[in-house]
Amino acid sequence: MTQPQTEQSSTQTPSTEPVIVARDVEKWYDNGFHVLKGVSMTVYKGEVLVVMGPSGSGKSTFIRTFNALEPYQKGSIEVDGITISHDLKNIEAIRQEVGMVFQQFNLFPHLTVLQNVTLAPIWVRRWPKSKAQEVAMQLLERVGILEQAHKFPGQLSGGQQQRVAIARSLAMQPKVMLFDEPTSALDPEMVREVLDVMRGLAKSGMTMVCVTHEVGFAREVADRVVLMDGGCLIEQNTPQAFFNQPREERTKQFLSQIL
Amino acid sequence: MTTVTPDSLSSTRPEVVGLSPWAWAKKNLFSDWFNSLLTVVLVTILGWLIFRLANWALTTAQWQVIPNNVGLFMTGTYPSSLYARVWALLAMICLLAGLSWGVLSRNLSTLFSRNVLIGIGAICAFIVLFPPTRPSSLKLLPMVAMVAGMAAIGRQAGRQRPGIGKWVSLLWFLSYFVALWLIGGGLGLTPVSTNDWGGLMLTLLAAVSGIALCFPLGLMLALGRRSALPVVRWLSTAYIEVVRGVPLVAFLFMGQVLIPLFLPAGTRPDRILRAIIALALFSAAYLAENVRAGLQAVPRGQREAAMSLGLNTPTTLGLIILPQALKIAIPAIVGQFISLFQDTTLLAIVGLAELLGIGRSILANPSYLGRYAEVYLFLGVIYWFFCYAMSLASRKIEDKLNTDER
Numbered sequence: 239m240t241q242p243q244t245e246q247s248s249t250q251t252p253s254t255e256p257v258i259v260a261r262d263v264e265k266w267y268d269n270g271f272h273v274l275k276g277v278s279m280t281v282y283k284g285e286v287l288v289v290m291g292p293s294g295s296g297k298s299t300f301i302r303t304f305n306a307l308e309p310y311q312k313g314s315i316e317v318d319g320i321t322i323s324h325d326l327k328n329i330e331a332i333r334q335e336v337g338m339v340f341q342q343f344n345l346f347p348h349l350t351v352l353q354n355v356t357l358a359p360i361w362v363r364r365w366p367k368s369k370a371q372e373v374a375m376q377l378l379e380r381v382g383i384l385e386q387a388h389k390f391p392g393q394l395s396g397g398q399q400q401r402v403a404i405a406r407s408l409a410m411q412p413k414v415m416l417f418d419e420p421t422s423a424l425d426p427e428m429v430r431e432v433l434d435v436m437r438g439l440a441k442s443g444m445t446m447v448c449v450t451h452e453v454g455f456a457r458e459v460a461d462r463v464v465l466m467d468g469g470c471l472i473e474q475n476t477p478q479a480f481f482n483q484p485r486e487e488r489t490k491q492f493l494s495q496i497l
Numbered sequence: 498m499t500t501v502t503p504d505s506l507s508s509t510r511p512e513v514v515g516l517s518p519w520a521w522a523k524k525n526l527f528s529d530w531f532n533s534l535l536t537v538v539l540v541t542i543l544g545w546l547i548f549r550l551a552n553w554a555l556t557t558a559q560w561q562v563i564p565n566n567v568g569l570f571m572t573g574t575y576p577s578s579l580y581a582r583v584w585a586l587l588a589m590i591c592l593l594a595g596l597s598w599g600v601l602s603r604n605l606s607t608l609f610s611r612n613v614l615i616g617i618g619a620i621c622a623f624i625v626l627f628p629p630t631r632p633s634s635l636k637l638l639p640m641v642a643m644v645a646g647m648a649a650i651g652r653q654a655g656r657q658r659p660g661i662g663k664w665v666s667l668l669w670f671l672s673y674f675v676a677l678w679l680i681g682g683g684l685g686l687t688p689v690s691t692n693d694w695g696g697l698m699l700t701l702l703a704a705v706s707g708i709a710l711c712f713p714l715g716l717m718l719a720l721g722r723r724s725a726l727p728v729v730r731w732l733s734t735a736y737i738e739v740v741r742g743v744p745l746v747a748f749l750f751m752g753q754v755l756i757p758l759f760l761p762a763g764t765r766p767d768r769i770l771r772a773i774i775a776l777a778l779f780s781a782a783y784l785a786e787n788v789r790a791g792l793q794a795v796p797r798g799q800r801e802a803a804m805s806l807g808l809n810t811p812t813t814l815g816l817i818i819l820p821q822a823l824k825i826a827i828p829a830i831v832g833q834f835i836s837l838f839q840d841t842t843l844l845a846i847v848g849l850a851e852l853l854g855i856g857r858s859i860l861a862n863p864s865y866l867g868r869y870a871e872v873y874l875f876l877g878v879i880y881w882f883f884c885y886a887m888s889l890a891s892r893k894i895e896d897k898l899n900t901d902e903r
Contacts, residue, residue, distance in 0.1 A: 330809055334806075
């Protein structure tokens with residue numbers, strides 16, 4: 239089988255400046271389950287990192303530690319030079335720099351699309367309303383939802399809602415975006431529109447960490463693909479190598495199941 | 498071969514054909530022998546009951562007890578020389594109600610639609626024809642006119658300045674204190690002892706004060722019960738469980754006896770105030786559980802999304818969680834308000850002359866001996882009117898807040 243030998247990584251070459259540095263992160267759930275068993279990973283500026291793995295492998299939990307949605311018990315995580323601590327101010331400061339897109343969109347159903355996008359800039363960044371709205375409209379145009387700005391999330395399709403969720407995160411002008419299975423809850427015909435937005439975002443040089451099962455997206459957009467299983471990081475590789483000549487036996491087994 | 502495309506299908510929805518009354522009755526009432534039997538039996542029982550009630554109301558019942566005591570029913574033993582102040586209070590409420598109505602319906606194309614005009618006409622006819630209100634129709638009819646006039650003004654103002662809503666809320670808030678001043682006197686008005694406050698006026702005052710006090714309290718208890726701080730959580734839970742385990746009557750008596758014990762000697766809060774505080778403290782425990790149910794119904798992802806945007810805990814709570822939780826809890830919260838309104842009848846037990854208490858003291862008057870049915874039916878209709886109004890309002894609010902499909 240021949241693979242098209244096009245340039246696989248995005249147009250910008252990732253720098254060597256780290257945005258997220260995770261060292262030996264260990265986490266136990268309250269019921270005693272050891273979900274992360276010492277995971278270390280570095281995300282560089284401008285890089286698109288795809289995290290794959292079977293369900294229950296701890297990949298979602300891992301990226302949710304990057305913005306302290308999940309606490310961890312051992313190891314350290316540094317985001318944009320700040321180490322995550324238990325201090326609330328420190329956590330809030332980090333969350334302002336880390337955008338997150340959820341599997342279930344989690345738009346605020348009682349606010350319009352525009353209000354969803356302007357909420358955080360107004361209340362957290364303290365931008366004047368007019369500036370927040372101007373930026374929000376630009377972002378909504380970028381994700382193709384401009385006409386729906388004054389509708390409520392419940393009136394939009396799943397794909398549209400997820401695009402609004404991306405715009406809402408971008409409105410905070412984060413240094414890095416986390417995607418937690420952004421297309422898993424979508425109907426098949428809507429997956430593409432969301433992936434297109436993510437492709438555009440990658441091209442613009444945004445640092446992205448995506449947990450996804452979309453192999454096509456990983457091949458085309460990722461700079462690096464990571465496999466997690468059983469709370470451990472199994473393999474990190476370039477997309478070509480990961481999908482064509484994986485080093486680890488576990489990776490081959492995983493790929494044989496999804497390809 | 499023909500292919501069917503969506504366009505080639507007829508695009509109009511098939512018309513729903515209405516049934517003729519005869520066909521409707523046949524379909525819904527007489528579809529088989531059992532349903533026919535049920536219909537006949539129930540219609541007979543219902544008809545007999547209505548006939549007996551109407552027969553009693555029109556021939557046997559002696560209704561003079563109501564019009565003869567309108568003053569007592571409405572305001573208790575409030576001095577009749579100061580009734581002008583009560584009328585002023587009513588006028589203020591009518592002005593504000595009209596204004597709010599106008600501002601709320603600023604986006605409607607016509608304020609006085611056919612149904613609204615019919616409603617206003619019906620109210621005017623009622624005022625003129627209903628014996629208890631007939632003597633005051635020269636004061637009540639202008640009130641109706643004021644409501645309508647203020648509605649027109651409010652609509653105009655609401656269109657020109659959409660932000661006017663919060664000023665109307667502020668006016669309502671201030672009107673509460675103006676009402677207390679008008680009823681109680683002071684600051685240039687002849688003081689009226691709270692012993693003379695009574696009737697429907699006292700019932701409404703107690704209900705409004707109780708609701709206004711118990712809502713913030715219940716909200717804090719609900720949040721306290723879900724707090725991450727163990728002490729706050731235990732205290733809130735303990736308060737809720739203790740209060741829910743005590744009957745309201747016991748609570749009211751304790752309020753009368755215990756509240757003065759906690760205050761410095763010599764300061765003895767008024768009986769009415771003590772009763773209202775007891776009522777609010779009691780309802781807050783139930784309200785807290787209603788709000789907590791709402792809080793639990795908000796998906797966890799909402800909090801996570803808000804936090805991931807960098808919102809702090811108070812902002813997340815105030816802008817994301819509470820608006821959704823309260824919206825979910827509206828039916829339960831209004832249910833609690835309605836039950837608080839009805840619980841004001843228990844104030845009669847601690848010696849306050851609220852509407853039901855006044856009714857009982859009128860029945861104790863030898864000239865109205867045995868007029869139980871007339872008086873209690875009249876009171877029942879008044880209580881029903883206010884409770885139904887609250888329930889209608891809650892449905893309106895629910896519709897307004899429904900953002901799912903629009």
